[in-house]
Amino acid sequence: xxxGFERAIVQTKIQRWGNSLGLRIPKSFAAEAQVEAGxxxxxxxxxxxxxxxxxxxxxxxxxxxxxxxxxSNLHDETDWGGPSxxxxx
Numbered sequence: 001x002x003x004g005f006e007r008a009i010v011q012t013k014i015q016r017w018g019n020s021l022g023l024r025i026p027k028s029f030a031a032e033a034q035v036e037a038g039x040x041x042x043x044x045x046x047x048x049x050x051x052x053x054x055x056x057x058x059x060x061x062x063x064x065x066x067x068x069x070x071x072s073n074l075h076d077e078t079d080w081g082g083p084s085x086x087x088x089x
Contacts, residue, residue, distance in 0.1 A: 023052070 010029070014021050030036060033054045040055045 010026055012024050012026070014023055016022070025033075025035070034056075035041065035054045042051075042053045042055055044051045044053075
């Protein structure tokens with residue numbers, strides 16, 4: 001353990017992946033961070049340290065999305081013209 005760290009630290013290697021570099025994440029770390037192949041993560045550098053943070057999918061509530069809509073900022077319908085294909089109007 002290192003000062004300021006409460007969890008285990010594992011060494012791994014950075015490897016070439018095409019023109020980029022890849023980092024292998026141990027299975028136990030991935031499970032704890034709730035990431036898997038295809039998960040989105042944020043990568044940053046803070047004080048020379050590479051930081052990888054999992055990004056949870058945002059969940060939106062319709063009420064929250066519509067909070068700012070009022071009769072004064074609600075726009076009228078837009079006429080896009082008649083059908084130009086197989087639209088069902």
